[in-house]
Amino acid sequence: MTLRRKLLLAQAPLALALALLGVFSSVVTTRLGGESRLILADNYRSVLAAERMKEALERLNSAALVMLTAHAADSTNELAKNRARFESELTTQEGNITEPGEGPATASLRTAWKEYGDGVTVFEAADAGARASIYFDRLRPVFGRLNHLTEQILAINQDAMVRKVDRAEGRARVFERLVTIAVVVALGTGLLASVWLTTRMLRPLGVVAAAVRRFGGGDLKARAAVRGRDEIAAVAAEFNRMAEGLERYRASSLGELLQAQQAAQAAIDGLPDPVLLLDASGALSGVNGAAAGLLAIDPDRPPDEVYARADPAVRAVVERLRAHVLGGKGAHVPKGFEEAVRVATPDGERILLPRAAPIYNEAGAVAGAAIVLQDSTRLFRFDELKNDLVATVAHEFRTPLTSLRMALHLCTEGVVGPLTTKQADLLFAARDDCERLQTIVDELLNLSRLDSGQIDLHRRQSDPEALVGAALDVHRAAAEQAGVALAAEVPPGLPHVFADPDRLQLVFSNLLGNALRFAPKGSRIVVRARAEANMGPTVARDHRVPAVDTVRFEVRDEGPGIPREHQAGLFDKFFRVPGSPAGGSGLGLFIAKGLVQAHGGRIGVESAPGAGTTFWFTVPTAPAAS
Numbered sequence: 001m002t003l004r005r006k007l008l009l010a011q012a013p014l015a016l017a018l019a020l021l022g023v024f025s026s027v028v029t030t031r032l033g034g035e036s037r038l039i040l041a042d043n044y045r046s047v048l049a050a051e052r053m054k055e056a057l058e059r060l061n062s063a064a065l066v067m068l069t070a071h072a073a074d075s076t077n078e079l080a081k082n083r084a085r086f087e088s089e090l091t092t093q094e095g096n097i098t099e100p101g102e103g104p105a106t107a108s109l110r111t112a113w114k115e116y117g118d119g120v121t122v123f124e125a126a127d128a129g130a131r132a133s134i135y136f137d138r139l140r141p142v143f144g145r146l147n148h149l150t151e152q153i154l155a156i157n158q159d160a161m162v163r164k165v166d167r168a169e170g171r172a173r174v175f176e177r178l179v180t181i182a183v184v185v186a187l188g189t190g191l192l193a194s195v196w197l198t199t200r201m202l203r204p205l206g207v208v209a210a211a212v213r214r215f216g217g218g219d220l221k222a223r224a225a226v227r228g229r230d231e232i233a234a235v236a237a238e239f240n241r242m243a244e245g246l247e248r249y250r251a252s253s254l255g256e257l258l259q260a261q262q263a264a265q266a267a268i269d270g271l272p273d274p275v276l277l278l279d280a281s282g283a284l285s286g287v288n289g290a291a292a293g294l295l296a297i298d299p300d301r302p303p304d305e306v307y308a309r310a311d312p313a314v315r316a317v318v319e320r321l322r323a324h325v326l327g328g329k330g331a332h333v334p335k336g337f338e339e340a341v342r343v344a345t346p347d348g349e350r351i352l353l354p355r356a357a358p359i360y361n362e363a364g365a366v367a368g369a370a371i372v373l374q375d376s377t378r379l380f381r382f383d384e385l386k387n388d389l390v391a392t393v394a395h396e397f398r399t400p401l402t403s404l405r406m407a408l409h410l411c412t413e414g415v416v417g418p419l420t421t422k423q424a425d426l427l428f429a430a431r432d433d434c435e436r437l438q439t440i441v442d443e444l445l446n447l448s449r450l451d452s453g454q455i456d457l458h459r460r461q462s463d464p465e466a467l468v469g470a471a472l473d474v475h476r477a478a479a480e481q482a483g484v485a486l487a488a489e490v491p492p493g494l495p496h497v498f499a500d501p502d503r504l505q506l507v508f509s510n511l512l513g514n515a516l517r518f519a520p521k522g523s524r525i526v527v528r529a530r531a532e533a534n535m536g537p538t539v540a541r542d543h544r545v546p547a548v549d550t551v552r553f554e555v556r557d558e559g560p561g562i563p564r565e566h567q568a569g570l571f572d573k574f575f576r577v578p579g580s581p582a583g584g585s586g587l588g589l590f591i592a593k594g595l596v597q598a599h600g601g602r603i604g605v606e607s608a609p610g611a612g613t614t615f616w617f618t619v620p621t622a623p624a625a626s
Contacts, residue, residue, distance in 0.1 A: 017190030024182050043157040043164070046102070049093040050154035053109075054147065056086040060116075061143050064123060068131055079120060086113065093153065099160045102153060109149040116142040204232045208239060215239075220247045274352070274373040277359075282322045285368065294345060295373070317341050318371060321356040325369035332356040340376065351377045405434050457503060457598060461496040461622040464529040464551050470501075471508035472527060475516060483521035489528040497551050498622040503595045510588035511555040511615045518559035518613070528554040532618060550601060550618040557614075562607040570605055592617070 063078035090106075090113060097103045119138040126134055204226040214222035223243060226236035268275050274291035278284060284299055284306050291297050296309040307315045324332050334340070334353045341352045352373035361367035408431040410416055412424065419427065465488075472486050479486045508527075515525045532550045562570070562577060569575045571593040596603040596617045607613035 013190045013193030015190075017186035017193075021182055021186045025179055043098065043161045045096045046093055046098070046157040047154060047161070049089040049096070050150050050157065052089045053086050053093070054150045054154075056082040056089065057143065057146055057150065060086065060120065061139075064120070064135055064139060067123070068135060076124065079124065083117060083120065099156050102156050105149055105152045105156065109146065109153065112142055112145045112149060116146055204236065208232060208236050211236075211239065211243075215243055273375050276318060276371040276373075278318075278322055278326075278369045278371065280326065280367050282326060291373075294343065294350065311341075311343055313341050314343065314373075317354050317373075321354055321371050322369055325356045325358045326366055328366060331358065341373065349377070350375055405431070408434055457500040459498050459500050459599075462499055462501050462504070463496055464494045464553070465490045467497075467501060467504055467508070468527050468529055468553070471505060471512060474505070474509065475512045478516055479525065482516055482519070484516060484519045485524045487524060487526045489526055491530065494529060494531055494551060495549070495621040497619040499599050499619045503599075504619065507592045507595050507617060508553075508555070510592045514588065514615070515555055515557040515559070515613075519557045520559065523558040525558075526554075526556045528556065530554075531621075549621045551621060552616055552618045554614050554616045556612065558612045561609040561611050562605065562613055563609055567605055567607060571603065 059082045060079060063075040063082065066078070067075035090110065093106055094110065097106055116139065119134065119142060123131055123134045123139060204224075207226055208224040211222045211224035220243065223240050224236035226233045268286075268288040272290055274295050274297075275288040276284060276291055276297070277286040284297070287297055287299050292299070295311070295314050297306060297314075298309065299306060307318075321332055333355060339354060341354060343350045343352055353376045355372045355374060357370050357372075358366045359368040359370055408427060411419065412427050412431055468488050468490055472488055476486060512525070512527070519525055530552055532552045566577050570577070571589045575590075593603050596619070600620050601618040603615075603617040605613065605615050
């Protein structure tokens, strides 16, 4: 039997109770209607007959009195009509005797009526002189007896009607109580039976639910013991098959999973770099030996004490990477040694570069994060040696390069004597190359200072309009030679910036030099400045500074623009856009970025092919008390 049929069967007792209640109510209603019809059949006809007989008798008496006054012609018809009417009603009464005492009264009424009828006949046949004596001696006494008997029959039936109405009301009240009791009993019995049947039929569903809860709690032996052929039994059978399959799968693959887990843990422990595994909530779920020994992270401690002995910088880096990966931003790859973490160990300081990768579950959602702190100490030392070498070589180049530049300038200016045209061409070309070499040396020195964090900023209040004017004055001659117009758009009333003017001029020099290199002849380069509201916290020399108002500087050219795919690497070291003119070292924008960030500002680019390029950077405004 299907579950639907069982549920319908469970409602059958309630439906049966309602049907029986309807039948009982119909019987009671029929009985009450029968009582009413009995009153009409038994007594109402007799009451009506008695009333009509009295009326006919009165009219007979009136007609006899009228006949006494010598109006025999009119009275004869009246007497005949009412005699027939009385006879008809008396016959009706004789056929409807239902109450005790009604039969003798009706028989007496018949006898008296026969006597009265005979008297009327004699009364009609007599002459006018004898009618008075017949009326008063014979008709008058019988009339009174007839009237009394009719009243008696009327009273008997009226009293019977009253008694029957009272009895019907009493029975109606009894029937009302019986119907009420029957309704309560029927509904209660039907409801209880339906609830009992429904509970009994749905009991297997509870068995299946309990088995599912046990199985979900880890009891793989849990089974749903349900018999039958309905849907619940089918679900139980499918659940049992699924549970058996999972139990067999776990029994067969548990050893393999444990072996794979041990192999993975051995591989992680074999890594010399610290490795941390985090779950979806960010809690530490595992570490390797290097993390426990090098970082002093103890996974056996309570969750709030895991990093108790670790360096605060390590904990800050782990929290940053956790937020990055679990926030759905994907893997994290360090962009340079500026993200490195310095950890003091008994063997000396270690430089660790943080990396992180998400761990996905079967549904493709991020279920955790794997963090690796790559030991880059040797690479960092090599980078330091390289920077020191570059700085030393660049510094050593400056003295002979300065002498060479001075000698070339003296020669080209004719101080040591006149030059031929060919000699002048060679010396001017050598002077340009020497200037380019000087620029490269200066950039290498600035690069080494940026990498070592040794840039000294001599900050003071500076007028943005004066900074823009000074930058344009330096490049005005080169712009005229290239056929490019320079313009400044600085609104009055800008707040002063708190910056090192010399370092900002180097930023302007790099940006304007790039603009002049790519701006077509006859075009225009515009340098703008405008105030910006609170832009949030920034970073200066690896320290976060509070949010301040800034002034935004822009250098806009009308050149060919920069493709979007190349814009991300513009501020990287030694990056050059493919197809750009020769002559640059690829360090200018990298140095400009470092100088702007050292001031606590930001730098960026806005460009599209064929629509020109706008390089912009921000500098904090001067504090009110400075």
